[in-house]
Amino acid sequence: MSETKIIDACNTYCPGPLMELITYMKQADVGDTLELLSTDSGTANDVPEWVNKIGHEMGSSEKVGDIWHIKVRKAK
Amino acid sequence: MRILVVGGGTGGTIVANNLARRLAPEIRARKARITLLSASDQHMYQPGLLYVAFGQMMPDELYRDEASLLETGIKFHVDPVEKFELDQNRVRTKSGEVYDYDILVIATGSRTMSREVPGLQEGAETFYTEKGAVKMFKSLRNFQGGKVAIVVGVPHKCPIAPVEVTFALHDYFKMRGIRDKVEIKYHYPINRIHSIENVAIWAKPEFERMGIKYETLFNVDEVDVENKVVKSMEGSEYKFDMLVSIPEHHGMEVIEKNKLGQNGWIPTDRYQLTMDGHDNVYVVGDTTNLPVSKTGSAAHFEAEVIAENIASIVKIGTPVTEYDGKVYCFIEAGRDKATYAMFDYLNPPNLRAANKPMHWFKMSYNKMYWTTVRGLL
Numbered sequence A: 001m002s003e004t005k006i007i008d009a010c011n012t013y014c015p016g017p018l019m020e021l022i023t024y025m026k027q028a029d030v031g032d033t034l035e036l037l038s039t040d041s042g043t044a045n046d047v048p049e050w051v052n053k054i055g056h057e058m059g060s061s062e063k064v065g066d067i068w069h070i071k072v073r074k075a076k
Numbered sequence B: 001m002r003i004l005v006v007g008g009g010t011g012g013t014i015v016a017n018n019l020a021r022r023l024a025p026e027i028r029a030r031k032a033r034i035t036l037l038s039a040s041d042q043h044m045y046q047p048g049l050l051y052v053a054f055g056q057m058m059p060d061e062l063y064r065d066e067a068s069l070l071e072t073g074i075k076f077h078v079d080p081v082e083k084f085e086l087d088q089n090r091v092r093t094k095s096g097e098v099y100d101y102d103i104l105v106i107a108t109g110s111r112t113m114s115r116e117v118p119g120l121q122e123g124a125e126t127f128y129t130e131k132g133a134v135k136m137f138k139s140l141r142n143f144q145g146g147k148v149a150i151v152v153g154v155p156h157k158c159p160i161a162p163v164e165v166t167f168a169l170h171d172y173f174k175m176r177g178i179r180d181k182v183e184i185k186y187h188y189p190i191n192r193i194h195s196i197e198n199v200a201i202w203a204k205p206e207f208e209r210m211g212i213k214y215e216t217l218f219n220v221d222e223v224d225v226e227n228k229v230v231k232s233m234e235g236s237e238y239k240f241d242m243l244v245s246i247p248e249h250h251g252m253e254v255i256e257k258n259k260l261g262q263n264g265w266i267p268t269d270r271y272q273l274t275m276d277g278h279d280n281v282y283v284v285g286d287t288t289n290l291p292v293s294k295t296g297s298a299a300h301f302e303a304e305v306i307a308e309n310i311a312s313i314v315k316i317g318t319p320v321t322e323y324d325g326k327v328y329c330f331i332e333a334g335r336d337k338a339t340y341a342m343f344d345y346l347n348p349p350n351l352r353a354a355n356k357p358m359h360w361f362k363m364s365y366n367k368m369y370w371t372t373v374r375g376l377l
């Protein structure tokens, strides 16, 4: 069954949120949804750019307080 | 108090030495015992591999006997752990020994996983192992010109290595007088040329000045060894004459087999450095799942926090400090210049222009490392 896994990439400069997402995306099964938490303002643009290029699916993307919550579904 | 450290690399050695000094009176009074188990009697200075790949260091310069680096109070055995029985507070080793502990420190490091990408192992040079670094140097020496591609797996240890090897390639070909016959193309997984924004901002004009091409959002998917083409998951490809790979890493197999963490990365509290759900198990260095660079530097700063906390637990029953995410990385910008990046969870690095004194500082650090792991620096 698919699940939502939280990746806490708040307050990290290296490897940084997108690199963390790529790491966990490789470990996930097709159909899994990952929710990336990030305090880096660039993440809201960086993640959709990669997700669209590689062919996964963007879910919701919202800022709650200082933290971006970005959901991505592994599509392949 | 029985303290067991598993892994005699950068993190494990610093924890053990630092603790042995802090707990000298307790060790003498037989109130504390430190045991270190490792998979090898040798300790390798891994950053030296980059220099081996360019003929600037010999492999034998990278090793010391682990026993020679340890404080006398530490009991050291070369006997790799095969089973972690965390619920019983004990581990079982290859030789069949059982070690009980009150506090466990896991410091088993990480390993390269070139085989995860079809064709990468056969089709690429890599300086992440001794054998690979020597082979890469021989290939570089024989290289007379053509296209050199650098590709980067995720996750990887030493996040600065991709830019360092790129600068080093530029200078090496320049030194041989064939730079004009070589196209260097750097490929990086995310949408800028380094994960640290300020490193990317610093490196981009340097790449442009040196005529180094680059492509971002390139995650290696496959290498067509016969036709010498590297393909990305994002759908692009590049035909090369030499491929240099910074391979994807996993934690050690023993961590995965014992179900301590997916792909060998152990879920770790980012401040206390304890394993999630196990307050008497500390995790240090590459094998944590922390969003922190997998570097000797991070392992070093984490090790100091862990040693201070274990010592205070022995002495007053409570930890006293937390890890703040500190990392300090030298960045070699070619054969004779370097800069550095220092950052933590909350503060990004500010990069200065690369200069010669910083390079000589790094060259001295290559020797000073052995005093660092002894815990003297």
Ligand SMILES: Cc1cc2nc3c(=O)[nH]c(=O)nc-3n(C[C@H](O)[C@H](O)[C@H](O)COP(=O)(O)OP(=O)(O)OC[C@H]3O[C@@H](n4cnc5c(N)ncnc54)[C@H](O)[C@@H]3O)c2cc1C
Pocket (backbone or CB within 6 Å): B006, B007, B008, B009, B010, B011, B012, B037, B038, B039, B040, B045, B046, B047, B048, B049, B050, B079, B080, B081, B082, B107, B108, B109, B110, B127, B128, B129, B157, B158, B161, B252, B254, B284, B285, B286, B287, B294, B295, B296, B297, B298, B299, B328, B329, B330
């Ligand atoms: C080419 C290269 C360049 C690098 N450059 C830099 C740099 O410039 N700066 C920097 O800070 N870092 C750099 N690093 C990274 C740095 O070397 C590592 O991040 C660091 O060594 C990690 O320390 P560790 O203690 O986690 O693991 P390691 O130092 O790898 O030690 C792991 C130890 O665990 C032992 N072990 C494994 N399995 C078992 C088992 N089952 N039982 C018992 N023991 C076991 C091993 O024998 C080893 O002693 C570089 C690495 C490479 C490869």
